[in-house]
Amino acid sequence: MTDRTTIDRTSHLELEHHEKTFLDSNELIINMGPQHPATHGVLRVILKLDGEKVLGTECVIGYLHRGVEKIAEHRTYTMFNPYVDRMDYVAAVSNGLGYCEAVEKLLNVEAPRRAQYIRVVLTELNRLASHMLWLGTHALDIGAITPLFYTFRDREEILKIFEKYCGARLTTHAFRIGGCSYETYDGFEREVKKFLDFVTPKIDEYEELLTTNRIWVERTKDVGKISAKECIALGVTGPVLRASGVKWDLRKAQPYAAYPDFDFEIPVGQNGDTYDRYIVRMQEMRQSLRIIDQAIGKIPDGPIMAKIPKVMKPPVGEIYHSIEAPKGELGYFIVSDGSTQPYRVRVRPPSFVNLQALDMMVRGALVADVIAVIGTLDIVLGEVDR
Amino acid sequence: MISRLKGQHGSGIREANTYLGQKYVVADSSLIPELLQVLRDQEHFDYCVDITAVHYPDREKQFEVVWILYSFPRNERIRVKASYAEVESVPSAVPIWPTANWLEREVFDMFGIRFEGHPDLKRILLPDGWKGHPLRKDYGIIQQDQEWVQINLGIESGQ
């Protein structure tokens, strides 16, 4: 009996004396997010730190999970189309293109040439908009606040074109299965051309602010390095893969839409660090301008919708179709059971897979590098969580 | 390539075909670990695009797990499919392609399929304590883990 009380008391005392706070340990566990200015949404990264050095990370995602894949099983093919815009909401047009082309393949129809050209123009404009948003926020994360406003000013012009074309700015829903549902508006070509003339010097302007800026170079060179081998093993695609030196772009590797008609290059980097990814994306913006310039001059005449049945019932089967979204390979795996609703839709989100590389890229780096790497991976949480 | 695979593994490969120009292989579940390894090492499918599953409640083996692979040297895709019953666990592809880590976690999260040998198999998109696997066909579209919602969010219902 007495023994027991002594034990109780000592344990109580021990508890009081050894009430450990985070100050007692050399390791600091920091919860970055889900509400944090630099995690681009509701990403939560648990950082294990030794001072400023990162010992390890764990990503906690799912805060924006809306069950898009489940919704798809309860909607018809047409009804599900607008939902895909809500995944990568800064590149909604690309999402729509991937989905529409996947269903078209399943239905065995092909969009008319005119529709395909319009698709290319809008998708490339969207790539520009996405990269501009990336540049602005990435620079903001690294501490340069001014490029953000420049890129948003120019992105606005793209959004105006989208708005005039389909009425929406962000979640555009620009394409339909079988083509485009809207004919281009009067002066579409003229306005896009005007935009090209407007934006070409602006990209030089961004580069002027950053490319040779000493602090920018110091902050991005050799930060978040990832080799081509690691990229492929981790399934990382898009500009991140290309910055590591792999010349692989689905627009060239497995061309879709009207891309074979255009002449453009795939910019690649060498070191696979944040600076190379920055350079690659800047080059990509220029290549996008080139594609738009070629496409806008020769949009063919003709119908914009293929003949598709009113009630879409694709034959039993499955399809995987992927496109080069601004963030990487965006794939749709659709299983049809012959009814009007897809049996299963799986989205292969580039952001989700790319985010997996974060841990490898920031181990041993500093806290500030984590921010830079999150920015350079260019994730959109709507797509990570779906 | 398909014929080579068939020659090597014979009856393990149930179906090897193309649909709409896309190659796919339906394999015996017992053959999967070996097949994936062979596909990466000998056939150079070095990039695992996606791992996902489809739920067929009517079948004897309910889940069809799909591996979508891509080969950089060959510029070619292939889909590998295998069926598993609910109690069976699938061999993890993490040792073969590190990218399988999160993809398998998502399949586990959404379908409840266990992956044997996965380093850290836990839920990824849904909260850890959630009950049920939403992408199964018997999970209703507005169904929720009410208990979790009530305890953790302090609201009566999420609907």
Add this chain to the structure above:
Amino acid sequence: MLDYITSYLNSDTTPGSAGNMFWAFVYIILIFLGLSVAVIAMNWLERKILAHMQVRLGPMRVGPHGLLQPIADALKLLIKEDIMPSQADPLVFWVAPLMVVITSFTVFIVVPFGPTHAVTDMNIGVLFMLGVSSLSVLGVVMAGWASNSHYPLMGALRSSAQMVSYEIAMGLAVVSAVLMTSLNKDGTGTLSMIGIVQAQQSQQVWFIFKFFPLGLIAFFIFAVAMVAETNRAPFDLPEAESELTAGFHTEYSGFRWSLFFLAEYSAMIAVSSIAVTLWLGGWMRPFPNALSGETWDLVFSLVPGLTFLFLAAMTFYSTARMPKHPYFKVQTIGLGGFGAVLALIGVALFVPPVRDRIQDIFWFSAKVALSMYMYIWYRGTFPRYRFDQLMKVGWKVLLPLGIGVLVLTAIAGILF
């Protein structure tokens, strides 16, 4: 009593040196009010200038061109709920912002706005300023520690490491300027702020141009170190928004937060005043050598008034450009009134007695304002340094440079 008050007006020293408590108190009140107005004005100007650099308009809603925005902000902060984290150390949490504010205001008692326009003239003026202003790091550390939270703690650690390392480079630069003051005929140097300016006056050169380029390099070291000392971009790591949310003041809100804000801006003004005093000739007007003589003195003495008249003219121009809608009537009248006040001040500054007394203060303030503009410009231009790079710049670049400049200044002082 009246004699006591008026007797000072005929003396030519600072009230502190003259031992006149009444005028010292008046000066303190004036400086306190002036600083508060300066901080408010800086707030508005920073937002406006930064906005115009970034192709946007900045505050436009509260008052014409957002002129009343800082006042609205101050009111909002005052009536906001004061939140203290439950796990925080209440006393330290409470003291920390006061500590920062007190130190950053105290330094102004030795800042010489003119040969007699300072609260007091200490013979260790520069030392006092550096010493007291570096105390503010204590407040920052206290704030970070007392919050009992990760981000503030890391911000505080960064802040203390940063301030300590840049203080050394800063000190070396200051010493080389102080060394220059000893190059008089009688060979006695001084640490007094007023003495330093007078030394520049007697040597007929601003120290930034002395022993070219040594003075310039020393000034450059100080200019970099002072940005780091005040935690401003590109050295704003302790409050790096994208990394540590708000750094050491993450857990502060409302009035306590506004104290940090006040302290930050007044610290910026304080270090700028040191730079102006040490290198840019303090209260002296520009081009004292090239454009000397009675006429030029008169011309330069008209500049303060002309500046205000120019500002008034700009305000009247904006007033004329205000939208004609009745909704903007009050704002238009307000802006016109503001212009009228500016014009009145401008006219008042032409009156000879005022003109003579205000000149020194005007030139000093103008130089400080220029330095403040540089602060804003940096913020609009540079990305943020990473912590190791910050340390590298401090210890591997500025420190050796500072030592080199100090040694060379000493050698040059002996040779020439």
